[in-house]
Amino acid sequence: MSSRALRRLEKQRLEQEVNREDHVESEDDVLPVEAKANVFALLNEESEEEEKEEENEEAKEEEFKKVVVETKSKKSKKSKKKKASKKKQEIADSDEELDRILAEARKKDQQKLGDSRESSVKPQIGESYEDIYDFEEELDMEPTPIAEYDSNFKFFTSKRLKDSLPLLSIDSVKNLDPDQEFRHLFGNLSMETIEDANTTTSLAISPELLQQFKKLARLTRGWSGSDRRGVPGTTRKLLFTKIKDDYLPTALKPMGMEELKPDECIKYLDYKEDSAEIEDLEVKISKEANLGVRYFKFTKVNNVQERVANTRFYASVVMTPDPESLMQLLQQYPYHAETLLQVAMVLLRQGDNKSMSNSLIEKALFVFDRSLHKRFHEILSEAKTGLIRLPYEGFLNRQFHLCLFRYIIALGERSAFFTALNYCKFLLSISPAEDPLGVRYFIDHYAIMSEEYKYLVRLAESPLATTYNNWFTPGIAFSTVLAYLKLEDKENARRSLKLAFERHPYVAYKLMENIGLAVANVNEGDIPSDELTLLAGETYLVRAAAIWNQQSDRQFLHDELELLFKKSPVKKATVGFKSSIFAMLGMSTGNLKTGLPYNLIRFAILSGENKIMAKLPEAVWSREDTFEYDLLPPKNTTVDYNEFTGIINKKSGVVDSLIDYIDQNLLGAIVQNRTADNDFEGILRQLDEQEGNEE
Incomplete structure (x- = not known):
């Protein structure tokens, strides 16, 4: 029975009741009528024509109510109370019956349509949501611990993940700030003391150049701010780090970040799967999404400067290791995350300079910090780190894992153990099963x-x-x-x-x-x-x-x-x-x-x-893949078949590495001629021309 039909029945019943009485005893008698109108307003199943008719009916009802209210009875107060009480009871009983009818209709509709909030997996034609097989139910019944690992760690089911979310989440995003812990350990530190620590430079820099950086910071709108957490282009604040005086002010982000769609998440699982079907993976991703889990991926900026930095880094680390060349590269590209992390380890090994090494690691964390996706930033601001995932198959995601790991070690060396523990929770949460x-x-x-x-x-x-x-x-x-x-x-x-x-x-x-x-x-x-x-x-x-x-x-x-x-x-x-x-x-x-x-x-x-x-x-x-900047990365073993050339290796988008972001022509020139820094101008002009032609 439609909502419109129910409305008509209710109207007829009211008219009959009013006709049996000369007058309505009080205004309270019509209040349940309004309540019933609100019940019907909950249904949204009518077509546009039905909605128009209902609007007309509602207008008529309002006029009818006004007439009824105006015809008040002049009977005694005792009679008013008795009849009013009787009237309310009758209408209340009628309300319960109508509510029951509406609840049954609503339940039938939900059974037919399915509850979309329970699962984002769409059943096939002729298949209900109850027919979808949930492979995790059997895994939940298996006794633990499991002796052997399985692909995608399927025994760590959505139910077990839900039970673990409180342990993967931090209590407050402020727990990621070591200054908070230092205040707790050493009392209320003065702002001058904290400011002095934040002005520590990551590398040796001349006072003249430092003054130029400060002047440029004043000219760069949105840079730093009074709390040292503001960056240009957004009103969002930095969550991991603060801007120091020797950070070159710039409005350009060194990298980007995107949220992965469900079908992309399934690709990450399917690429390393050896037993489960795609349908099972869809169920797993859907159940995680219902918990609020979101997948993200850091992305590189595709321009000439970034490709040159990637190529020179690869040549200086993989082809012909050269720490001196890395130092020069860092001066020219101060926000290249891979170079920052690698130079930090070079300084630690060669000079045992932990202070400068830790400063570079923190600067690398700043690079990731200012590149966070809006949704990622919101979840992290709410301290719900257990809902964030960064698949290890992404190259820059691996760099972020590495940066967090080394930052945890640096915090431990500074005796900021509570902050280090919270970063451990965060690092574990972004890939809790694979770890x-x-x-x-x-x-x-x-x-x-x-x-x-x-x-x-x-x-x-x-x-x-x-x-x-x-x-x-x-x-x-x-x-x-x-x-x-x-x-x-x-x-x-x-x-x-x-x-x-x-x-x-x-x-x-x-x-x-x-x-x-x-x-x-x-x-x-x-x-x-x-x-x-x-x-x-x-x-x-x-x-x-x-x-x-x-x-x-x-x-x-x-x-x-x-x-x-x-x-x-x-x-x-x-x-x-x-x-x-x-x-x-x-x-x-x-x-x-x-x-x-x-x-x-x-x-x-x-x-x-x-x-x-x-x-x-x-x-x-x-x-051959035991490199310090990318230790034992996952391999993409998938191949694509081309009907003209046969089977060819092709990047599928699931696993990427540094080699995917370098310029082969520039790399060949570096290796063959051992190109000096001043010879890069000609190669850069060629790259600029090639990029212009492609556009």
């Missing part, structure tokens, strides 16, 4: 150092640590024991230590030897160990002494581990990986001959710890 740089191998350290013990306990019990066997890293396992001790909960500390002992017996033995007060009464050779056990264990052992620094905690660790070694036999650790995961990540098991996951290898190299890197197999160092 390409191994945040799980050091997030526990910053949680302990910042005294966020409850967070670490929740993390250890969440799907972020329990879904897969290797997500429960030695660091998370044993640091949780220490967290319970700090919370004065020895019972749960014993329970956690028993679990950590069962999962990581080799690390337990080493802790007994290095942190405890005596050596375990077992032989080290009796404890099963392999390359994965040794490397993963070293990521924790190298920093365990820094957190197990209380005598009472060491005594507890010694006593409990001694009992566990006496009572519990050491079980062989479960280590298993599907070969498909290495193909998914671009890793050839035939060449590498190891079962180490990529994120652990990347973490070991980026950590810079000699003890950790010493545990890596030699096959890692002999690979």
Whole structure:
């Protein structure tokens, strides 16, 4: 029954009731009529003609109401109350019946159309939403942890992601500002002190040139501002960094950012998939979108200057390594992110200049900060970092991952452990399943150092640590024991230590030897160990002494581990990986001959710890893609078929690398003639002419 028909029935009923009485007793009697009109206004199913008719009917009803209101009765107050009460009850009963009819009609319509908010996946013709198979329901029923990784980490389902969102999100975007933590640590720092720290230059710069930068900053509209967070072209503020005096004022953004559409997100999943169908991936992306998850990608600016910078960087790092050339390149292109990160590491290795190196890393973070997409900026401003994804297949996305990793290390060196922990959450959230740089191998350290013990306990019990066997890293396992001790909960500390002992017996033995007060009464050779056990264990052992620094905690660790070694036999650790995961990540098991996951290898190299890197197999160092600026990138193994030329390799847009953004002619000239800086003018003129012809 349509809304128009229901309106007519209601009108007829009202007219009959009014005719039975001479007058309406009070104005309150007509108020339910207005309420009913509002109920009908909720339906939007009529056609344009029906809507016009209803508008006419509503106008007539309004006139009718006015006449009814004007004909008030002169009966006694007692009679008025009785009849009014009776009238209201009758109309209320009628309202309930009408509401029931409307609710049933609305329910039928929703069953036919489906609730679009539940899923963005469109059913096929003749198929209802209930018929769509949800493969994640079966995975949710599987017991965890899972011993082997699978492509796209499908066991980390949308339900488990939803349970993990609070742990991936920061409480406030201010927690990403180290100045906030310094104020908390050292009291109310004066603005002069903070301003003095913010004016520190990233590289040696003459006072004359610095004055020119300041003058240019005043002329560049929208640059810096009083809070040092304003950039030209937008009213949005910087969220990660502040502008320092030696940052060259410019209105041009060095890179861009775009939000990925659902079909593009599916391509990222499908490219590394070996079992699920496209329909399953559509369901997964749709369920993530319903949670609010959004995918983004940093993009390069396609112009002559950017291609020249990319080409010179590639030549100076890959073709013929030349640190001096990199320094010159940085002076000419001060906002080239790859150069900033590479020079920072050169300074750290050659001169051990941590202060200048950290300043360059922060400047690289500023480059990404000013390029954020509007939607990305909004989500981050709301501190909902758990809803942001940056696929590791994108080259500039990988540079952003790398920049965040090194910035976390820099924050730790400045003892800003709470800020470092929040950046760990952020870095983990932008790719929580793949975790390409191994945040799980050091997030526990910053949680302990910042005294966020409850967070670490929740993390250890969440799907972020329990879904897969290797997500429960030695660091998370044993640091949780220490967290319970700090919370004065020895019972749960014993329970956690028993679990950590069962999962990581080799690390337990080493802790007994290095942190405890005596050596375990077992032989080290009796404890099963392999390359994965040794490397993963070293990521924790190298920093365990820094957190197990209380005598009472060491005594507890010694006593409990001694009992566990006496009572519990050491079980062989479960280590298993599907070969498909290495193909998914671009890793050839035939060449590498190891079962180490990529994120652990990347973490070991980026950590810079000699003890950790010493545990890596030699096959890692002999690979051709072990570059510091892009460690073990995913490989695009897809090919396109051309009907005229046959099968050809072609960039599909899923995986890109630096080689896709260089100029081959310029690279050839650099390699062949070892072109000097003053010879670039002729090549640049040729590139300008080529770009003009293309336009």
